[in-house]
Amino acid sequence: MKSVFLKNISAEIQLLNDGKPLEAIDSFYSDDIIMYDNDQVFADGLTESRSKQEPFIKAAKSISGNIVDLVIDEVNEVAIFLNKSQFINSAGKVFQINGLCWQQWKEGKVSEERYYTGELMKTKLIEFYN
Template structure:
């Protein structure tokens, strides 16, 4: 079985749109527009969350618990065949976790214009 490659130029255009939506504070719109129905998302070594419904609930719970959001700055991004790797500086206060300031790397696997797998790497 062969997988059709997502052209890097297409991924760059999608990522530019994602950047605009982040700047407008429309993070959940990114999720609805660019994440597949069977998406698998994973934080570090934690068990993966499978499916758009389960991941939507996880994302909504995260944002509902944000007390203050100070920064989400893109530091680096790389594009490959069906993959976007991005490094972010994040700074926020969460109701359950307190003040969080850290760097995070996101590795996204893409298929047919949708994220099918995303894993986040960051210090504990």
């Protein structure tokens, strides 16, 4: 039987791959989540997290989710994956996302998320694979 963590991470990844990040946030982020962007606090709590992300997500004409290289540590309830999604804005411009996402889960919800891009993402990937 799958644990709640495994069921929920699978469902979250499916929502992200379906281009539904707001639904993933609403379903799987804890009320007291702390989110980091390149090790700087991005949002403290679900309300702030959603309010900061919603304008960008809603401005997208379409979102093509592409979550790859999922690594799961079931014992510690940690999920790590690459976000290679893309979105098209209202002007028709395509934006490619390229980020590393590390999530700590607790009681079936994401309690901490660390998102890395650019050089820091490369550094974290090297650390992970060494």
